[in-house]
Amino acid sequence: MRFAESSYLYLFLLVFVCIGVHFVAEWLYRKRITRFGDSALVRLLMPNVSRLKRELKFWILMLALSSVIFMLARPQMGMRTESHKRSGIEIMIALDVSNSMEAEDVTPSRLQKCKMLLETLIDKFSEDKVGLIVFAGDAFIQLPLTADYVSAKMFLSDISTGMIASQGTDISRAIEIASTSFSQQDDIGRAIIVITDGEDHEGGAVEAAKKARKNGQCVFVLGVGSEGGAPISVDGGYLKDEKGNTVMTRLNAAMCKEVAHAGGGQYIHVDNSSIAQTRLDAALEKLAKNEFETIAFNQYNEQFQAFALIALILLVIEILIGSLSLRLPIREGTKNLLLRGRDRGGLLLLFLFLGTSTMMAQTDRDFVRWGNREYRAKKYDKAEVNYRKALEKNANNPQAAYNLGNALLLQGKDSLAVVQYNNALKTETDKHRRSMIYHNIGVVCQASKDFNQAIEAYKASLRLNPSDDETRYNLVLCQKQQKQNNNNQDKNNQNDNNNDKDKNKDKNKDNKNDKDKNKNDKNNKDKDKNQDQQPPKSNNKPEQQKGEMSKETAEQLLNAALQQEKSTKEKIKQTGGSKRKLKKNW
Secondary structure (H helix, E strand, C coil): CEECCHHHHHHHHHHHHHHHHHHHHHHHHHHHHHHHCCHHHHHHHCCCCCHHHHHHHHHHHHHHHHHHHHHHCCEEEEEEEEEEEEEECEEEEEEECCHHHHCCCCCCCHHHHHHHHHHHHHHCCCCCEEEEEEECCCEEEEEEEECCHHHHHHHHHCCCCCCCCCCCCCHHHHHHHHHCCCCCCCCCCEEEEEEECCCCCCCCHHHHHHHHHHCCEEEEEEEECCCCCEECEECCEECECCCCCECEECCCHHHHHHHHHHCCCCEEEECCCCHHHHHHHHHHHCCCCEEEEEEEEEEEEECHHHHHHHHHHHHHHHHHHCCCCEEEEEEECCEEEEECHHHHHHHHHHHHHHHHHHHHCCCHHHHHHHHHHHHHCCCHHHHHHHHHHHHHHCCCCHHHHHHHHHHHHHCCCHHHHHHHHHHHHHHCCCHHHHHHHHHHHHHHHHHCCCHHHHHHHHHHHHHHCCCCHHHHHHHHHHHHHHHHHHHHHHHHHHHHHHHHHHHHHHHHHHHHHHHHHHHHHHHHHHHHHHHHHCCCCCCCCCCCCCCCCCHHHHHHHHHHHHHHHHHHHHHHHHHCCCCCCCCCCC
16 A cells, blocks of 8 residues: 555644644633533533533544545556456567658658557557667667557657768668567567668568568568658758758668568558558458466555545544534634534535646656656666656646656667657756756767767856756766777878878889889890800809899888788777668768
8 A cells, every 4th residue: 555645644633633622622622611610510500511512523533634634635546457368469560760761752741640540550559569660770669568558659759860870771770679578478460561662771581581481470660751862851951861862762672572571461552541550450450369467557546535435534524423512712803703504514625626636637757656666676668658648638747748858868779868858858847947958968968979969958057057066077988988989090090191191102012013023124125135246254153034023022012012011900999899780871
């Protein structure tokens, strides 16, 4: 058992105060009776006065007040769990969120069209499990496999391009993560739905699809876009490449078909019609369905209704016993205020009604408090759900957005956390909390080695809270890291230039050696010609055979080869043997 609003339990101090006042009042009452005359005689003079009734009414009223306090504290007992058999399939949806999905060759855009298609698909689910994966140059799980379709649609609505910092389209990584995200139950239909424009800049998608097929998983590929291509909309314009040309993104239908064929699934083209929706529904219906056990965890069961009923019954009993005038030490001008039993009961009834109506309405603050409890218990995924529900109630709640960013950050979803921090900045007015938000943004940017953005965030935080030593330390550390990074880049550029100079120098040496060789050949020819015209002379040096390289030329060529090999090894050492990084950002 727990209390959702435990702070209201402090109102029990009021009950103890009332009990203390009651005992003092009774003592003064008996003292006045004794002063008036003999207590036995006075009781005979007041036959209609019942001390028992007075005491009974008081204690019933205290019990009613205690029940109202318990009601306000919202007692909750036991988390209700439902375990029952369901029949369905397991579906992991991998959605491409690279910048190329902002192309508008499909209305309103590729990404928005896919989100609408998935919302319609989820609405048709009844006993299936669904999970979400977002991918670009990397991939991560947005929503684990679940039967909670409300949460699935809520997470789907938050998906946008730019969620993943590394751009590209790593379809193989998305399939690999989806393949390991299913349950361990046997004999159940499993499907991986990859939604992309097919610009696979990484490779390996076909191999990953074949591996998933061996594991009993069917890979469907939904290709969105047109093969004619379209520009990518960004910031009111179009994305351009390094040369300043407008980027045209095209649907790679051939690759999508190859991946779907390798995964034993079906390729479906997504356009402005609803044909793709119909074909996908028909394909999923053919998958094998099996019974599986689903355990749905809900919030704690509310028990305040029982205390409200108890308080109501006690108040009715107190009123039926009869009214009793009780003079309270409250004055208004020169007149004593007289509060009768019916008046007290009416006020408590009104208080009870207002409290009950308040309990029945769950506000965004309630979800934030529940999320905070899960956050303190390090259940960050459950805290994320509560914070998102709070934002559904009130999208302009900065505390919910900030706490959601913290929960996402601790789950490793850095890009999503920054989005929520920026949303919190739009509505947050308190300087101290804005300073904390900027500080966290700086931490995320510094971890991703985006030192310029991190430094700007730390400076903004210090402008709002100059006494924050932790932010000041992070700023100095970030500036030092930026300087070291720039020095390393300059050093690498200098080494590359030196290597180019060595290459040019070696090339010049080779040209000089070739010239020397040609000159020697010409001299030898002239010498042979002179020997043919003059009588032969004795020569102590051995004659050089035709086609043999001179000793000086061989040494020079050997030195040039060694120098080139040395520069190649230095380049490999500097790059660390890492694979080629993508230069495309779509």
